Every structure is written in structure tokens, then in C-alpha cells.
Amino acid sequence: MEIRTRLALTFIAFVLPVFLLLLGTFYVYFDQSKHDDFLIKLRNRGITMAQLLMKKRVIQEPLLRQIDEHTHTAYSDRRVVIFDNKNRLMYDSGELDNRTGTHSPISINAHLLSQIGPGREVRLANGRRRGLGLLVEQPGQRLKVISYAIDDYGVRTMNKALAVMGFTFGVTVLLMVGLSRLFASRAVSPIVDMIQQINQITPSNVDTRLTTSSHTDELAQLARTFNQMLDRLSAFELQRSFIANASHELRTPLSVLTNQIEVALMKPRPAAEYEQLLTSLREDISQLNALSNGLLELAQLENRQVNEGGAVVALDDVLYEAVGLVIRKQPTYRITLGASTAPADRPGESTPGVTSDEALPDVTLNGDPSLLKSAFINLIDNGCKFSASHHVQLTVVVSDKSVEVIVSDQGMGIAADELDYIFQPFYRATNARAIKGSGIGLSMTRRIIQLHGGSLTVNSQLGRGTACTVSLPHRQPLGQ
Known part of the structure; x- marks a missing residue:
């Protein structure tokens, strides 16, 4: 597997769970907010009906039912049940809701009513229905109110939110994959450049070195380390080549000198021939001396440095x-x-x-x-x-x-x-x-x-x- 692919997968593996956690947190927070808003509206509806009922002398029960019937809400199967302080039924809007034929009331019993008191609210749940029980007090009057309904609007809203989050998640995953590949490619591009430079180093240009920068990151250090390794390898190869070539170059003039001397010693010769031989030997020795001096200078140069602040x-x-x-x-x-x-x-x-x-x-x-x-x-x-x-x-x-x-x-x-x-x-x-x-x-x-x-x-x-x-x-x- 390529490094860029591993980097992209690593990036996705770290970022994707974080993004899912954020989406999940948002969904839970939004759902809780909708639920709290739903309970507030149920509470307000129950309190309103209880307060109207306390004014029974002014507002009769038929009028109260008409008000309740024409109150627009986004909830279905809504019901408000009101009891007095002695748990006697005072009002029940269930007869209105039962007209739909879908009414399935939450079980209301003495135990439930006993839990309702000053400062104490009771949360209710039955299937999709949610509600609460609370105490409404006025001077000389105390009513126990149970209000519940099905939050159709909240369910639709949460379904839409879930669809939006699903679409957002899909788009984000696609963007994440593309961006992770892009960032991974940019991250490994210096390595790719380095590989291309290394592949261009051949026996004919062994002095070529990788391009280095002034940065102190790992890739810059790797390039400098590789160049140092090439320097050491070049030094070893140069030393080996130098010894081999020097031996070969010195052998030839030495062999020529030896052959000339051996030929001269084979028999006595006139002085003119000896003079000619000595002249030839002097030229060969001068050439050998120049070669040895050059070899010495070249060897010294390999380990020499010139101070930038020199002469x-x-x-x-x-x-x-x-x-x-x-x-x-x-x-x-x-x-x-x-x-x-x-x-x-x-x-x-x-x-x-x-x-x-x-x-x-x-x-x-x-x-x-x-x-x-x-x-x-x-x-x-x-x-x-x-x-x-x-x-x-x-x-x-x-x-x-x-x-x-x-x-x-x-x-x-x-x-x-x-x-x-x-x-x-x-x-x-x-x-x-x-x-x-x-x-x-x-x-x-x-x-x-x-x-x-x-x-x-x-x-x-x-x-x-x-x-x-x-x-x-x-x-x-x-x-x-």
C-alpha cells in the first residue's frame, strides 16, 4: 500500500469518528431541545385549561371544550385531564380526541395522582405519547393536571434533521476522501521528488546530490543524510579508483625506464648512444615526476577545505x-x-x-x-x-x-x-x-x-x- 494511501486512511480514521461524534452530539442536543419545547407547550396547555376551569363561574365547561377544540397545535392525540385535590375528575378532553378512534390513554390511577404535589412534576410516557403531571394552585384552589400528546411535528422535524445530517455526512465523507488524498499527495511530494533525483544519479554523474533546504524537518535531514552517505561512498570509490589508476599509470613509465636500461646493458655502446639514452631517460623521469606530483596534489585536494573567510x-x-x-x-x-x-x-x-x-x-x-x-x-x-x-x-x-x-x-x-x-x-x-x-x-x-x-x-x-x-x-x- 502506498504511503499516500496509508496517510489518507489514517486521516479519515481519525477525523471521521470525530465528525460522527459531533453529528451525534448535535442530533441528541436538537432532539432534547425539541422534547423540552414539547413538554413546555404541554405544560402551558395544561396550566391554561386548569386556570380556565378555576373560573368555572365565568367559563362553563362546554365553552371550555370549544376553546380547547379550536386551539391549534401541531400535536395529535392530545389530552388534558384535570382532578381536584381529592382526586375527583373535573375535566377530560379525551372525549374530543377519541373522535379519531385512535385514542389510547395513558393509564391514570391513584398512585400516579399521589405523586403529583407542590414542586413535583411527573413525566409520562406510553409508546409515542409523552406528557407530564403537575399541580396548579390558586388561592383556595388546587388542581392536578395531566397533559400528554403525540409530537408529530417534532418527529417530522427530527426525521428531516436526520436526513440532512445523513446527506451532510455523505458529502463530508466524499470531501474528506478527496482532501485526504490531496493532502497526502502534497505530504509525500518531497519524497517523490527525492526518489526522482535519486533515480537520476548514475555512474556517469555520481557527483550529483539531492536538493536540500534550510528547513529542519525530517525530509530535509533525510536528504542531507543521503548526501553525506553519497559523499562517503564517493570517497571510498575514489580511493579505490585512485589506487588502481595510480598503480597502472606509474607502471607504464617505470616499465619503459626498465626496458631502456636493460637494452643499454645488453652490450657496450658508443658515448653518443649513451647520451641519447640518458636524454630519453631524463624525459621519461620528468614525465614520471610530473605524474607523481599530480597524483600527490590530487590526493591532498580530496581532504582539503578552503576557509570562506580566507585570503x-x-x-x-x-x-x-x-x-x-x-x-x-x-x-x-x-x-x-x-x-x-x-x-x-x-x-x-x-x-x-x-x-x-x-x-x-x-x-x-x-x-x-x-x-x-x-x-x-x-x-x-x-x-x-x-x-x-x-x-x-x-x-x-x-x-x-x-x-x-x-x-x-x-x-x-x-x-x-x-x-x-x-x-x-x-x-x-x-x-x-x-x-x-x-x-x-x-x-x-x-x-x-x-x-x-x-x-x-x-x-x-x-x-x-x-x-x-x-x-x-x-x-x-x-x-x-
Whole structure:
């Protein structure tokens, strides 16, 4: 059974008895009110007839009967019987009611009359008939009055009330079922959203996390707990993958070094061959050293955090330094900045291979300048390396709360089915495997950007180029 169905049934199970109790209470109260009103009218009729009878000298019994006969009431089989203080019959309207042929009087005996006294009323009941006995007193006179009738009007009224309550109950049950389903659906909708988000997490986007809110309810806590579990699982998987990939990546250059040395030791060789061998070994060792340094940096980044209140970093300084370092390492690379005129004290103005369209905006961040510089060096170096012209365009776009740095090239591009894997450590696109590299640069770069509260997205078209967009929350313009 679905949770929404259980919630709806639980809601109905709690609310329906309460509603029935309210209806029952209303019915009992209304019935009692009608009964009390009926007895009041019987009492008033009995008192009126007794008072008229006490004025017998003025009003004779035939006239009294005519008055009683023409008194309109909504009751049937009504009867008033009056006795004097010695229990002698003084008046009985039963002869009038007996004309209908349905008169079945309540048993009136000495025991009943003895119960009637000052301040004492007797309640009577016989089938549908209800009545009372009371004492009516005036100076020098005391009469015992018994008045009863059938409350046809009250019965009809209660039947109508019962029909109305039955209709109300039916409509209320239908509304209750509909509303309970609606409220239950709204109550479980966050769970449904959470399930949909979980189903969208695949091996290609294991970094996706559930959307969390600032609320402190159980669902928000569940989402945060699930995200924490994903973080732990990702850490375990990353550690396992890291060890496996690192072992594989280190084995290859070590095997190459071993093979070259073994070949060199097989027989004596001229000095020129030894020099050539040593040069090759130096290149392989440099590549191995770069790979080991990259692995070490990537491992350190996984457990590193950047304090939001850390150093204030000028983004334009970081970018100019990163561009300068790339150009000094690879003088054949060309980089175009999103600046028309760089300030005189900027490295970009006097660095060969760097052109500017306009000055980079002054934007400050909170973070680690060395890490940010390393991230942008990786992006710029990748763009130049995988572009036949060794040229990249670096553009800075500033918005109210964030700054975007776009590094774009017109190189070989990346196939669409490989874009989901480019951030995995040691993964290299199929068309890039002929170019030297370790496959850990983008992993390091994205981790650095994430540490600074930002994001890295890559858009690429095979054969047309790639654009890497870094989005970072900026602090404020310099000088403010």
C-alpha cells in the first residue's frame, strides 16, 4: 500500500469518528431541545385549561371544550385531564380526541395522582405519547393536571434533521476522501521528488546530490543524510579508483625506464648512444615526476577545505600570473585575454604570445591564490595543447553575485558521449591519447573550483573546439 494511501486512511480514521461524534452530539442536543419545547407547550396547555376551569363561574365547561377544540397545535392525540385535590375528575378532553378512534390513554390511577404535589412534576410516557403531571394552585384552589400528546411535528422535524445530517455526512465523507488524498499527495511530494533525483544519479554523474533546504524537518535531514552517505561512498570509490589508476599509470613509465636500461646493458655502446639514452631517460623521469606530483596534489585536494573567510584574492592578478607561467613554459602558445588594454603593471602586457582586447575587471574572491592559479594553468594549458593553433581565448564575465572565466579554444573537441567521463581521474578522450598527458588535470581543476564554492562546466563539439566555464562567487570590486 502506498504511503499516500496509508496517510489518507489514517486521516479519515481519525477525523471521521470525530465528525460522527459531533453529528451525534448535535442530533441528541436538537432532539432534547425539541422534547423540552414539547413538554413546555404541554405544560402551558395544561396550566391554561386548569386556570380556565378555576373560573368555572365565568367559563362553563362546554365553552371550555370549544376553546380547547379550536386551539391549534401541531400535536395529535392530545389530552388534558384535570382532578381536584381529592382526586375527583373535573375535566377530560379525551372525549374530543377519541373522535379519531385512535385514542389510547395513558393509564391514570391513584398512585400516579399521589405523586403529583407542590414542586413535583411527573413525566409520562406510553409508546409515542409523552406528557407530564403537575399541580396548579390558586388561592383556595388546587388542581392536578395531566397533559400528554403525540409530537408529530417534532418527529417530522427530527426525521428531516436526520436526513440532512445523513446527506451532510455523505458529502463530508466524499470531501474528506478527496482532501485526504490531496493532502497526502502534497505530504509525500518531497519524497517523490527525492526518489526522482535519486533515480537520476548514475555512474556517469555520481557527483550529483539531492536538493536540500534550510528547513529542519525530517525530509530535509533525510536528504542531507543521503548526501553525506553519497559523499562517503564517493570517497571510498575514489580511493579505490585512485589506487588502481595510480598503480597502472606509474607502471607504464617505470616499465619503459626498465626496458631502456636493460637494452643499454645488453652490450657496450658508443658515448653518443649513451647520451641519447640518458636524454630519453631524463624525459621519461620528468614525465614520471610530473605524474607523481599530480597524483600527490590530487590526493591532498580530496581532504582539503578552503576557509570562506580566507585570503582575499584578486582574480585578475591570478589570471595574469597563470597566463605568464603558461607562456614562459610554452613560448609557442598564444592567449587572447578578454581585455582591450591591460594596465602597465600587468604581466600580460609585456608577455610574448599574449594579446588583450580590454582590461580584465577588478574582482576579488575569498580563497587560496595558489590553488586558483593552478586550476587556471591547467585549463589554459589544456586548451593550447589540444588546439592545432595552440591558441585560446580567455574571457571574464562579471554578474551581481558571481564571476565567470571562460577558456575556449578551436581545437579537436570532445565527443558528446565522452563528456560525462572527462572529470574522472586518468580518463583521456579517445582523440587525445596521442598527446602526452596524465588525465588528472581536469579532476584537480574541478576539485579546486568546488573548494572555492564554484562550478566547472565543459561544452564541446567534436572538431570545432571546447569551452570551459569556471563560475565563482566573487567578494566585491576592488576598492570598495
